[in-house]
Amino acid sequence: MSETIVIGADGVEQIPLKSYTEKAYLDYSMYVILDRALPNIADGLKPVQRRIVYAMSELGLKSNAKHKKSARTVGDVIGKFHPHGDSAVYEAMVLMSQSFSYRYPLIDGQGNWGSPDDPKSFAAMRYTESKLTKYAEVLLSELGQGTVDWVPNFDGQMDEPATLPARVPNILLNGTTGIAVGMATDIPPHNLREVVSACIHLLDEPNASIAALCEHVKGPDFPTDAEIITPAEDLRKMYESGRGSLRMRALWQDEGEDIVITSLPHQASGSKVLEQIAQQMQAKKLPMVVDLRDESDHENPTRLVVIPRSNRVDKQAVMNHLFATTDLERSYRVNMNVIGLDGRPQVKGLDKILTEWLEIRTATTRRRLEFRLDKVLKRLHILDALLIAFLNIDEVIAIIREEDQPKPVLMSRFGITDTQAEAVLELKLRHLAKLEEMKIRGEQDELAAERDNLELTLGSTRRMKTLVRKELLAAAEEFGDDRRSPLVAREEARAFSEEDIVAAEPVTVILSEMGWIRSGKGHEIDPLSLSYKAGDRYKLSARGKSNQPVIILDSTGRTYTVAAHTLPSARGQGEPLTGRINPPSGVGFMGMMMGSDEGHYLLASDAGYGFIAKLSDLQSKNKAGKAALTLPKGALVLPPVAIADMASSHVVAVTTEGRMLIFPVGDLPLMPRGKGNKMIGIPSARVANREEYVTAVAIFSERDTLKVISGKRHLSLKFSELEHYLGERGRRGHKLPRGFQKVDALQTIAAGK
Incomplete structure (x- = not known):
């Protein structure tokens, strides 16, 4: 975009407001997309989450450490890496600790960290304590091994990791949600064992189809026991395009005469579900339910009891209605938008996400091996000098005692490098024991074997794949668990119609000559014997059930529908039919019909x-x-x-x-x-x-x-x-x-x- 910059008389640059605002908004958009809202495919974390995990590791809050006040972590994060509000950082921290929000929590919290019923009910950070979970090791264990790039923090005084070296595809395991500028992301969580199995299949078959990968990744796996009822074909299409939706349905069981709900869909609130059911009961839209109870406790986090009116009530039909009208069944949007290998946001299918992550994992493993090989070669280099010094210890000591500048003399006499000479000069007297030669030779043999193995692995694509596979299986063995959200095929839930809700009692509907309509219970009513207004008399009647509609035919051939259960009682004289329908003026009514559809x-x-x-x-x-x-x-x-x-x-x-x-x-x-x-x-x-x-x-x-x-x-x-x-x-x-x-x-x- 070309823009005209004008230098004013006072030396101040002047640019068009349009150009300035466009650039400012574009810069802001890119910042929100890349540094705030979207996760990176490498570790599946947004910047704030990555900074929290890294800051906690730097504070020594590993899984085997003691818990420390959350305020201390938040202070480190906003002071060193994330110059934003403390509440935003703490809320991100809380989310990573909630076992009902994260499939594999990264933070182990003590205190009130919210509940499934109200995730925002957590205590202030000055009250809670936290440390990293064991699972966080999959993100941090290789951090100091040359595996990732480091970038300056916001004030340039220290460095922070650009990404964390995840040993498993955390992008899919915990999922994430985020709203950026012009784009959003909604990635559901998955089961670690299933995702690792798909990764291993992709290592063996790089061109594997989505259908083949779906044999391993059956579908998302939320931190709840509720059922995923989306058909397998829809899930496959979702994984192909990276977009779609899925539905979850609560689990319930029949206990005597009661309906007991034992598990809710992800992020559904039990109190809100009970409120939704109670509203329907008050509105008389659920007459077959007489009472509700919340029996949830520590042992049973979800136990909602719905009490039907009698044992003749069809409980499955009641639950189908509740699935259709309450949060007992919820839909979730899926939009797998991530920052990929190229550093750009893109919606990716399952195969692209796993393929790119495996590329990152292979590169990370290679960097780790190269880093270790460099360490081994440097150590071998030093050991060679130490062995020379040990075998010529008297001469080395003499040179050190007699020479003003012993380093160049040592380098010249024994043909060693500057680094080796420095190591010899720093040798401690305790290392001159008789067994030291055996230790040096033993360490040399071990490091030489490790060097050969590292060089073989780095030089072989097949060995590298084998290593990646082995480490994935080890992670699955250590952190994997069984699927929590079962995949079940269910029919679509249907809410009760008005006819289903109304009791099916026999009624007789009567219409008078002057157009007054009413309804009486039973079919034994004699319409002619009823009282009518002065000058009015009986005209039409129809027999049916209270949950059936009354269809009226007028003299022009038009039909109108009135709900029988809403009509006034036959004990009175009724009400004008024209108050419920709007027929043309001057028409008469020729017939009434009732019955099944x-x-x-x-x-x-x-x-x-x-x-x-x-x-x-x-x-x-x-x-x-x-x-x-x-x-x-x-x-x-x-x-x-x-x-x-x-x-x-x-x-x-x-x-x-x-x-x-x-x-x-x-x-x-x-x-x-x-x-x-x-x-x-x-x-x-x-x-x-x-x-x-x-x-x-x-x-x-x-x-x-x-x-x-x-x-x-x-x-x-x-x-x-x-x-x-x-x-x-x-x-x-x-x-x-x-x-x-x-x-x-x-x-x-x-x-x-």
């Missing part, structure tokens, strides 16, 4: 058209309803008729001309909406002029009796007596007997009644 109804118009509809297709969440029955010109809606048995039922249609036609229900189409097909043949012109139309329709089976009502007359006919009226759908039908030409209604009397 799979129930079937015949919807028809008096033009002679109709179709079969499932109740689930007629439901609407919209107050304005939904269009269900399309009316031909001049036609009106007929009341809907329930169909109990689709296989053996027949449709009966009667017109104003006294014509009746009977045909199988199966001849009509099953549709969610529409006009339907012609049931009985009536010319459309006659319907439009209201000269002829359908007066009644009914559904009956071969076992039922059909009752034809005409004024005060009625005619009961069995199926065998109706053969004359059987025909194909759409025919004109045959005329009823004299006196029944004007049919008012059709009734179906079920067999046995």
